[in-house]
Each structure stands twice: as C-alpha cells, then as structure tokens.
Amino acid sequence: MRKVMALVATASLLLVTACGSTTAASSGDVAPLESIKVTPGADDSSDPTVTFDTPLVATATGAKVIVEGKGEDIKENQNVKFKSIAYKAEDASLLGSGFAGEPVTLPTNEEFKAQLPALYETLLQAKVGSWVAMVEPAAEAAPAEGASPSASPAEAKAETVVVLKVVASEPIPEASKKLGADEVKKLKDEGSLPTFEMKDEKPAITIPKDKEVPAGLVVDVVKEGTGKVATATSDVSANYTGVRWEDGKQFDSSYDRGEASDFNLSGVIPGWTQGLEGLKAGTQVMLTIPTDLAYGADAASQGRPAGPLVFFVELKEVK
The missing domain is CATH 3.10.50.40 (Chitinase A; domain 3)
Structure with missing residues (x-):
C-alpha cells in the first residue's frame, strides 16, 4: 500500500467536492471508478470481493466511497486505521491484501494532504466503516526509443486499483517530548x-x-x-x-x-x-x-x- 500511495504524489489531480450533494464522497477523476463494486468479507480479517470492468483505464488520480460507513465522521488531525487490498488495473488480478493483518494507520495531517490530496479529500467526507476505492496513474511514460527528445511523453495510465476499508479513527495523540x-x-x-x-x-x-x-x-x-x-x-x-x-x-x-x-x-x-x-x-x-x-x-x-x-x-x- 505504501508503494502504491507513493506514486500518487506525482499525479495531476482534478479535485471535485461533494459537499452539499447526495452523491458518494469522491475527489479527483472518479469516472473510471464507476464500475467498481465491493462485497465485504465475513469480518474485518476477511478479503472483500471486488469487481470492476477491465481494463480499467485512468490517466488521473481519483478516490471514491464505494460503500458508505455508518460510524463517526472522519476529521482532520485524526489517525485513520484501515485495511487495504490492491488489484492490477489491466485484468483485476490480485496484487496483495492486508486484511489478514493489523490495520495500517494514516494521519489526516498536512503531509497526507500534500501527498495524497484525492484520498485525503474523500476521507474527510466519509465515515468510519466506509469502503474507498482509489486509482492512480503509472509513472509518466518515457518517449519511445528513437523519438525526438521534444516529443510529448505517452499519457500515463493506471496500473493499480486500491480498495480500503476504514475500521477506526481517533485523535492524533500529542507527540512525545524530550525529557529534561x-x-x-x-x-x-x-x-x-x-x-x-x-x-x-x-x-x-x-x-x-x-x-x-x-x-x-x-x-x-x-x-x-x-x-x-x-x-x-x-x-x-x-x-x-x-x-x-x-x-x-x-x-x-x-x-x-x-x-x-x-x-x-x-x-x-x-x-x-x-x-x-x-x-x-x-x-x-x-x-x-x-x-x-x-x-x-x-x-x-x-x-x-x-x-x-x-x-x-x-x-x-x-x-
């Protein structure tokens, strides 16, 4: 999941707010996410069943709530605990899952906002228990061999689809201090x-x-x-x-x-x-x-x- 998210930091984003709307919380280019469907597993340690049309083609980052949670609102300056599963965008083959392990903690702070704005904006419109899908483009493709250096690079396309479930959120504790x-x-x-x-x-x-x-x-x-x-x-x-x-x-x-x-x-x-x-x-x-x-x-x-x-x-x- 960390490797997947690192690529998002370089993506160009088209932020879309869902405030005042009855549509699902989302941010970025969410059109490629429309076909994603999630059926939760038996419990928080079981993989969900995720389906989407393949190949899923996306050239910009997007994040969207697929299943709305019923818990507390997610807010700024919280530690959001989640589990995630990742698929290959081309054929929906499984890349890896963290559902059998412990949740990963992600703080909704300024660093997160700067690196992953689409996911950040989506989470701050969502509730604990929500399932969120995210797609990101691959690193910008290099020009073909023999092409002019001034030629435009190929348009980057998504390689990975990530689905995560927010299992908890809590205030970020005050950082420990150096003792005198x-x-x-x-x-x-x-x-x-x-x-x-x-x-x-x-x-x-x-x-x-x-x-x-x-x-x-x-x-x-x-x-x-x-x-x-x-x-x-x-x-x-x-x-x-x-x-x-x-x-x-x-x-x-x-x-x-x-x-x-x-x-x-x-x-x-x-x-x-x-x-x-x-x-x-x-x-x-x-x-x-x-x-x-x-x-x-x-x-x-x-x-x-x-x-x-x-x-x-x-x-x-x-x-």
Missing part, C-alpha cells in the same frame, strides 16, 4: 532506565524489570565527548546497538557488522535526530525512544521493530 536533565536523573536514580555493559567490546543492554517505559524521549549521556557538536542535519558516523523495550531483544547492531554506520541525522527516526542533536563527537549515550518517535504504531506491519526502543550509541564522528 532532572527528569532523566530521577528515573536513573530510581533504577527505571536501561543499563549496559561491554562484553567482548560490544554493548549488552539490560531493560529494567517491572518498570514502565518512560513517558518521553530519554537521552542518558554515559560519557561526554569533546569533538564537534552534532546538529539535526549533520552527517555522522556512529556505532550502535538497538533492542526492544518490551522484551530486550536485539534487532540491529553495527558492532556485529564490525564497522560504524554513516548517516545524516535528518534521515533517521525522530528519536535519533532529537536524541543526538547537540551531542559532541565521542559521546556515548543511551536513548530510550517512545513508539511515536521510533517507527510508529504500525511498525510491525512494515517489518520494523515495534514499540518503544532502546539504543546504545557511540557518536564517533560529526563530519
């Missing part, structure tokens, strides 16, 4: 923070037993460096080990690979950006990162470590 030095000291004195010890030149992290995860980002400096100070956009080199708070299981470690990792602090999870900003090269730090500043509520569905995470990080170089 006094708050971190108090937690440390209480034995409520993870600890580590070096074994065979690798950090072994221990999660405190019977302690609640801290209510915010914890930056626990265990050794302060003397080098250059990192900013939120610095290129850095670091050694690290990461474990899950829930069970202490390691999911990644540069120490195991035998070399530090290079990255820019603007391209990592927010807990790393906020946690390493302001630290000096040579610093060793324990980061306890809440879920929303790690990989998010639907991390597991993306194959990423879920829940609050703990990292030992040695900031070796700020470039």
